[in-house]
Amino acid sequence: MNQPKVKVGVLGATGAVGQRFVQMLQGHPWFEITALCASERSAGKAYADACTWTIRGDMPEHLRNVILRPCEPNIDAQLVFSALPADSATEIEMAFAQAGYGVCSNARSYRYDADVPLLIPEVNPEHIQLIDVQRRKRGWEGFIVTNPNCSTTHLVSALHPLHVRFGVRKVFVVTMQAISGAGYPGLSAMDLLDNVVPHIGGEEEKMEKKEPHKLLGFFNGAEIDYADMVISAHCNRVPVRHGHLEAISVEFAETPDEAEILAAWRDYYPLPQQLQLPHAPQPAILYNEAPDRPQPRMDRLAGSVPGMATVIGRLRPDPLFDYKFIALGHNTIRGAAGGSLLNAELLLTQGYLGREAAALAQTLQVA
Ligand code: NAP
Numbered sequence: 001m002n003q004p005k006v007k008v009g010v011l012g013a014t015g016a017v018g019q020r021f022v023q024m025l026q027g028h029p030w031f032e033i034t035a036l037c038a039s040e041r042s043a044g045k046a047y048a049d050a051c052t053w054t055i056r057g058d059m060p061e062h063l064r065n066v067i068l069r070p071c072e073p074n075i076d077a078q079l080v081f082s083a084l085p086a087d088s089a090t091e092i093e094m095a096f097a098q099a100g101y102g103v104c105s106n107a108r109s110y111r112y113d114a115d116v117p118l119l120i121p122e123v124n125p126e127h128i129q130l131i132d133v134q135r136r137k138r139g140w141e142g143f144i145v146t147n148p149n150c151s152t153t154h155l156v157s158a159l160h161p162l163h164v165r166f167g168v169r170k171v172f173v174v175t176m177q178a179i180s181g182a183g184y185p186g187l188s189a190m191d192l193l194d195n196v197v198p199h200i201g202g203e204e205e206k207m208e209k210k211e212p213h214k215l216l217g218f219f220n221g222a223e224i225d226y227a228d229m230v231i232s233a234h235c236n237r238v239p240v241r242h243g244h245l246e247a248i249s250v251e252f253a254e255t256p257d258e259a260e261i262l263a264a265w266r267d268y269y270p271l272p273q274q275l276q277l278p279h280a281p282q283p284a285i286l287y288n289e290a291p292d293r294p295q296p297r298m299d300r301l302a303g304s305v306p307g308m309a310t311v312i313g314r315l316r317p318d319p320l321f322d323y324k325f326i327a328l329g330h331n332t333i334r335g336a337a338g339g340s341l342l343n344a345e346l347l348l349t350q351g352y353l354g355r356e357a358a359a360l361a362q363t364l365q366v367a
Contacts (some may be wrong), residue, residue, distance in 0.1 A: 006348065006357050009035035009075045009101075012040055012083035013091065014051040016184040017106050020058075020337030021081045026060050029278055030348055030360050035075035036066050037124055039088070043070040052183055073099035079353060081340055082107060085183075094106065097142035103354060104145050104340040108202075110154035111146045111211065112331065114223050118146050118214050120153060120339065121277070121346040122284050123160045126219050133222060135353075141354070145343050150335025151175045151203060151235065151244050152211040157285065157310040157334075158327040162261060163216055163227070163270040165251030171231040171322060173207065175200075176245040177236040178296065181331045187237065199235040207233040222314075243296030244331045249321040261315060261323060264285060277345040279338055281309040288313040294328035307333025308342070 008025065012018040015034040025033050034144035037043070044052035048064035069075055071084065075098045080096055082089055082105040089107030098104050110116040116135040117127045131143045135214045148156065160169050177200060179186055191197065208231045216227035238245075256264075281303040288294050294302075294311040303309030307330035318324040329335055347353055349361045 003356075003360050004351055005030055005032040006079060007032060007034040007077045007359070008344075009033070009037055009077040009080040009208040010083065011037045011071045011080050011096075012085075013047065014038045015083050016054065016186075016332055017056055017083035018334040019051065019053060020332045021341070022060065022063060023055060023057065023095065024279070024333070024337055024341055025263060029068060030357070031079070031344065033063070034077050035069055036063065037071045037075065039066065040070060042068045044068065044109075052184065052216060054352045057129065076105040077234050078102065078357075079344060079350065081337070081344070083087075083337065093234050097138075097140050100141040101144070102143055102344075102347065104147070104174065104344045104347075106147060106336050106340055108146075108149065108206070110144050111148065112214070116144050116146055118148055118211060119343050119346075120156060120160075121272040121280070121342050122268075123156055123215050124217075125271045127224065127352075128346065128352065129219060130224070131352055140183050145347065147336070147339040147343055148211045148215060149203065149206050150181055150329070150331035151177055151190055151246065152207055152215070153335045153339055154244060154310045154327050154329030155248065156215045156327065158246075158265075158312055158325070159212070159250070160216065161264040161285065162250065162252070165260070165264050166256045168216075168229050168250055169253050170251035172230065172249040174234045174236070174247045175203070175207075176236055176240070176247075177203075178240045178242050178244055178331050179237065180242050181335070182237065192237065192239045195239065195299055198234070200235040200237055204233045207231060207235070218301055235303065240263055240296045242332060243300035243328055245294070245296055246327045247324070248327055249318045251321040257316060258323070260319075265312060265363060272342060272346060275346075275349055277342060277349065279305050279342045279345060280307055281305045286311045286355050287315075294326060296328060299328055300330045303337075308338050310334070317362060334339075
């Protein structure tokens with residue numbers, strides 16, 4: 001059956017995350033790009049002229065001559081993916097939601113608002129119902145849904161199966177974050193080659209106080225009751241192109257043995273995988289048995305949907321906490337554009353893009 005796809009726009013289409021959206025939306029069974037938007041500096045130019053394409057594979061041929069639009073809510077689309085910096089996202093995303101568009105955002109601007117879902121579809125799909133609260137409260141026909149920052153995404157993805165079984169109480173995490181996490185062009189080669197920068201503005205605060213607690217919290221019908229746990233984070237920028245590596249130590253309410261932890265990861269089969277959403281990796285979590293894995297260059301694209309899985313390894317006892325392990329995830333794929341795209345796929349199947357779009361999922365769902 002040839003049903004029309006949902007029309008989508010990309011805000012910030014020329015940046016590191018915007019390009020990922022463009023790449024990942026090619027050939028999507030449910031969504032088609034109908035507008036590419038960027039700043040006033042780029043608006044009016046052809047996409048190929050305004051965008052320095054930095055990811056593997058060529059810019060899609062049919063989009064090279066598409067004229068970039070300003071980020072104004074007058075585009076032919078139902079849903080927009082936002083890859084805007086927070087300072088511009090605040091105003092622009094609200095204008096789109098007010099005008100009736102669905103907004104799937106990567107920016108931090110609305111992540112912590114009580115009526116805005118901060119979503120990882122495997123972890124807290126029920127938080128999607130905050131959209132109803134948001135619409136009632138703000139009087140919007142559209143909505144804003146956010147995904148967490150790239151280092152939180154993989155920390156929480158690794159912790160979630162353990163938290164539901166054993167109760168995570170304390171976490172100590174040291175991140176080694178890729179250059180592309182700082183956007184394009186990001187840090188200069190002079191700053192990063194032969195070096196590690198032990199500071200990423202605002203990142204530790206997001207991981208320690210804001211995002212994991214909301215993601216692992218409980219939706220009580222009106223708002224999220226935040227999860228009760230203590231997190232200490234050290235965030236570092238390292239000279240890796242893509243892929244955030246995280247060394248994680250955990251203390252549990254009920255201490256499991258190693259086999260129980262491995263089983264919790266192995267048996268993890270959350271909603272996006274059950275629904276077989278097009279960008280849901282099967283499985284969501286991969287455990288690598290090798291003593292020196294995961295590694296960014298080797299493992300960031302592992303799994304059935306490249307860049308969407310969280311790869312874990314090196315589980316062992318921790319003399320200070322209960323256990324420690326390594327987690328790895330792709331920052332601009334699952335940590336940004338891919339996370340947002342999976343949110344949109346969940347929204348579609350749950351009816352938040354309308355009945356027609358939901359029916360599209362039934363006819364085109366990938367087996
Ligand atoms: P980026 O490479 O700097 O790209 C920013 C994009 O926003 C460009 O397309 C730029 O257009 C556009 N833009 C900038 N100012 C604008 C304005 N005033 N009005 C309209 N458009 C404007 O940044 P990024 O790394 O892709 O990050 C995008 C967002 O995703 C940020 O909020 C970031 O925190 C978040 N995020 C990034 C990652 C990651 O791994 N990089 C991970 C998770 C979340 P021009 O080309 O015209 O300037």
